[in-house]
Amino acid sequence: MxxxxxxxxxxxxxxxxxxxxxxxxxxxxxxxxxxxxxxxxxVSEEDLYFTPEMIQRIQDAQQEIKEGKSTVIRSKDDLDAFFDNL
Structure with a gap:
């Protein structure tokens, strides 16, 4: 290969x-x-990367997205504005 x-x-x-x-x-x-x-x-679920703590963090992030607590970046201008605000 x-x-x-x-x-x-x-x-x-x-x-x-x-x-x-x-x-x-x-x-x-x-x-x-x-x-x-x-x-x-x-990466699969069997990989060591997916510890219980990591799974919880992912679930928390998914919940935040559902609640609208996320930043949507659809263009280069959006990305520039995001970095400018950091």
Whole structure:
């Protein structure tokens, strides 16, 4: 199985394709600039990442979203405004 390498820009443009590749077991490496890279890896409920504490945090976040306590970002301007307000 080959390693699929992409840039962060290409990843943003074709996220679904790269997620599908990772779901099928392909090794996807995303380069960010010249010095940093990331591996796209599917996570399942059986992974250690999903501790009871993490599951509770996710459930709390889902509840906050239902209650409208979230920020919706639909455009670059929304994102810029969000970061400007931090």
């Amino acid at each position: 080959a390693i699929i390498e992409t840039t962060s820009r290409q990843f943003r443009e074709r996220q679904k394709d790269f997620f599908d590749m990772a779901d099928k077991g392909e090794k996807v490496v995303i380069r960010r600039g010249r010095k940093q890279s990331y591996v796209l890896t599917p």
